[in-house]
Every structure is written in C-alpha cells, then in structure tokens.
Amino acid sequence: MDVPPPSSLKALAPALDALPIFPLPQTVLFPGALLPLHVFEPRYRSMVKDCLVTHKAMAIALICETGERDAHRHPAIEPVAGLGVIIDHAELPDGRYNILLHGRARVRLDELPFVPPYRRARAVLLQSTSSDLPHRDVAALLASAAAFASDIRSRDPEFDFRIPAHTAPATAADLAAHHLILDARERQSILETLDVGVRVRRTIEALALQHAALHGKPRGPVN
Numbered sequence: 001m002d003v004p005p006p007s008s009l010k011a012l013a014p015a016l017d018a019l020p021i022f023p024l025p026q027t028v029l030f031p032g033a034l035l036p037l038h039v040f041e042p043r044y045r046s047m048v049k050d051c052l053v054t055h056k057a058m059a060i061a062l063i064c065e066t067g068e069r070d071a072h073r074h075p076a077i078e079p080v081a082g083l084g085v086i087i088d089h090a091e092l093p094d095g096r097y098n099i100l101l102h103g104r105a106r107v108r109l110d111e112l113p114f115v116p117p118y119r120r121a122r123a124v125l126l127q128s129t130s131s132d133l134p135h136r137d138v139a140a141l142l143a144s145a146a147a148f149a150s151d152i153r154s155r156d157p158e159f160d161f162r163i164p165a166h167t168a169p170a171t172a173a174d175l176a177a178h179h180l181i182l183d184a185r186e187r188q189s190i191l192e193t194l195d196v197g198v199r200v201r202r203t204i205e206a207l208a209l210q211h212a213a214l215h216g217k218p219r220g221p222v223n
Contacts, residue, residue, distance in 0.1 A: 011055075012055070012057060012085075012104065012105070012125075014055050015054070015055035015057035015083075016107075016123045016125070017122055018112060018120045018121075018122070019057060019058065019059050019107070019120060019121050020047045020050065020051060020058040020059065020119070021059045021081070021109065021118065021119040021120060021121055022037075022047065022059065022061065022118075023061045023062075023063050023074070023075060023077045024061070024062065024063065025062070025063045025184075026062075026184040027060060027062065028060070028062050028082060028177075028178070028184060028187040028191050029082030029083075029084050029103045030082055030174040030175065030178040030187075031082065031103045031106065031174055032103055032174055032175055033082075033102075033103045033174065033175060034101065034103070035060065035084060035100070035101040036098070036099070036100050036101075037098070037099050037101065038096065038097075038098055039096060039097040039098075039099060040096045042095075042117070043116075043118045044118060045095055045097060046117050046118065047117075047118040048086070048089070051086055055085075056085050056087075057083055057084065057085050057104075058084060059081040059083055059084075059107060060081055060082045060084055060101070061077040061078060061081040062077065062078045062081070062184060063077055064076040065185070070114075072114050074119060077109070077111075078188055078192075079109050080106060080107070080108055080109070080126065080191060080192045081106075081109055081123075081191075082105075082106065082107075083103070083106070083123065083125075084103050084104060085102050085104050086100070087100055087101070105125050106125070106126040106191060106192075106194075107124060107125055107126060108123065108124045108126055109121035109122070110122040126194060128170050128194050128195070128196050128199075129195050130170065130195075130196040130197070131195075131196075131197055133197050133200060137169075137197070137200050137204070138169050138200070140204050141169065141172055141200050141203060141204050142163060142172065144176075144203070144204045144207035144208055144211070145161075145163055145172070145176040145180060145207060146162075147207070147211050148180050148207045148210055148214075149161045149162070149179075149180060151214050161175075161179045161180065163175055163176065169196055169200050170196045170199065170200075172200075173190070173196070173199045173203045174199075176203050176207065177203050177206075180207060180210075181203070181206050182210060183206075189202070190202055190203055
C-alpha cells in the first residue's frame with residue numbers, strides 16, 4: 001500500500017491543510033522508507049519543533065534543477081512529495097536536531113502564501129492504481145534489487161538492504177527506488193508514478209541500467 005490505512009489517515013488529516021515543507025536537493029522520500037536527517041538551519045529547527053508539538057508530519061520536496069526562485073528567494077520544488085512522520089528525534093545542546101522520518105504517503109502540494117520562517121502547502125494524498133501484475137515482473141524486481149544491492153555491498157560491506165518476504169509489489173518498488181536508485185530525478189519520476197505495474201517496471205529498468213553501467217555492459221531494452 002502507498003497510503004496509510006484509514007485509522008492512520010485520520011491521524012494525518014490535521015497536517016494536510018498546512019503541511020510544512022522541507023525542500024532538499026537529491027532527496028526523495030518514499031512511503032514505507034526511513035530517512036534520517038540532521039537539521040541545522042534555524043527555520044527548519046523551528047519547523048521540527050512545531051511538528052513535534054502538533055502532528056509530527058512534513059513534506060520532503062525535491063528542489064527543481066531549473067534554478068528558479070520565487071519572490072522570497074525560495075527554490076522551486078516538485079509538486080509531488082513524500083509525506084513523512086517524525087518517529088524519533090534528538091535535540092542537540094545548540095538547538096540542532098537529528099530526526100528520523102517514516103515515509104507514509106505520496107502527496108500533491110499546493111503551496112500556500114509564505115508565512116515565515118518556513119514554507120507550507122495544502123496537501124492531497126495520492127493513491128496508487130493497480131492491476132494484475134505478472135509474477136515475472138515481481139520476480140524481476142526482487143532479482144534486480146538483490147543484484148544491485150550486492151553491487152553496493154561489494155564496495156561497502158556495511159550496506160544492508162533486503163526487501164522483506166511477502167512485501168507488496170508497490171511497497172517493494174518504493175523501497176528499492178528509495179534505497180537503490182542513484183539518480184534523484186529518476187527517484188522523483190518513480191515517486192510520481194501512481195500505476196503500480198508501471199512503477200515496478202520502471203524500477204526494474206533503472207536498476208538493470210545501473211547494474212549494467214557499473215559492470216561496463218551495454219544494455220538493451222528490458223522485456
């Protein structure tokens with residue numbers, strides 16, 4: 001699943017009318033994934049503090065590569081983002097934070113007029129669409145993820161990523177994209193892909209291309 005069950009959705013609802021935005025380069029948060037962050041800028045310290053005393057939710061939004069900025073000198077962000085909830089935090093003596101976010105949903109952002117110190121948006125939860133997914137596609141996803149995780153492990157023995165058994169295909173694709181896809185724009189594109197079958201195949205293709213590039217092999221289309 002991409003969206004929390006109804007009981008969890010009810011808990012998230014208060015955050016959606018004015019969801020805090022944390023714009024970041026090269027960072028995309030997927031549902032089900034964990035994201036540790038070190039928060040040091042004063043405006044985002046304030047944001048974390050506000051989140052901790054309210055709904056604990058924020059949007060992780062990828063900064064666009066266009067270089068565009070608004071009247072407040074804020075960089076343009078992608079309109080589809082990952083909604084994360086703070087599940088652990090530590091406030092350091094100088095006011096910085098270490099936080100751990102759990103990705104809960106995809107959201108589409110409609111940014112609100114800026115009220116200092118940080119940006120906010122009205123957020124709409126996005127749900128995936130699914131159809132029958134061939135078993136071979138699920139098997140190819142798991143194999144591609146395992147192969148590229150092995151590539152990373154051969155260079156960094158401490159790296160440990162495995163997709164848990166019986167993980168739903170939508171979640172498996174999200175976790176593989178979050179942990180293994182190297183290019184942030186490709187991760188963003190996968191985040192925006194609501195059709196589960198297309199998302200699975202796109203993740204397979206990206207992982208296969210990365211694996212081939214790492215081993216210096218030409219790569220044709222993936223069937």
